[in-house]
Amino acid sequence: MNCFLRSWANGRHxxxxxxxxxxxxxELLWxxxxxxxxxxxxxxxxPFVVSEGETELIGDSWDIRGDRIASIYNFDETGPSSSFSMVVWPDFEGNMYEL
Structure with missing residues (x-):
């Protein structure tokens, strides 16, 4: 997964x-x-507008800067995780997010 995220940060996907x-x-740090x-x-x-009628609410997140900005959220902050979600800004309505 780390390789995928690095490829995204380098402009792929x-x-x-x-x-x-x-x-x-x-491990999240890995x-x-x-x-x-x-x-x-x-x-x-x-708020992150995914599509018309669907909005995700982003709490604590790991924000990654590449060609664009992504927020990784819905992870376990206290130990090993087995899932997470990621959104890439701008959202469906064009809302930007600056680090």
């Missing part, structure tokens, strides 16, 4: 907007290895 994954347990990633802790949720 340009049509990717949202990704939900379940996989074998992983997943972020080699990426320009920052842990962002939020007190309020940030």
């Amino acid at each position: 340009p049509r990717l907007r949202k990704l939900d994954l379940e996989m074998a347990e992983y 997943l972020m290895d080699g990426l320009d990633a920052t842990l962002v802790e939020r007190e309020t949720y940030r």
Whole structure:
């Protein structure tokens, strides 16, 4: 998965907007290895419009800078995880997110 995220950060997968994954347990820090990633802790949720009628609320996230910005969320912050979600900005309505 780390290789996929690094390839995304290098401009591949340009049509990717949202990704939900379940996989074998992983360490989040290993997943972020080699990426320009920052842990962002939020007190309020940030909306991401996926499509007409579907909005995701983003809480704490690992934000990755590449050609665009992605937010990885829905992960276990206390230990090994087996799933996460990722959205790529701008969202469906063109809302941008700056780190």
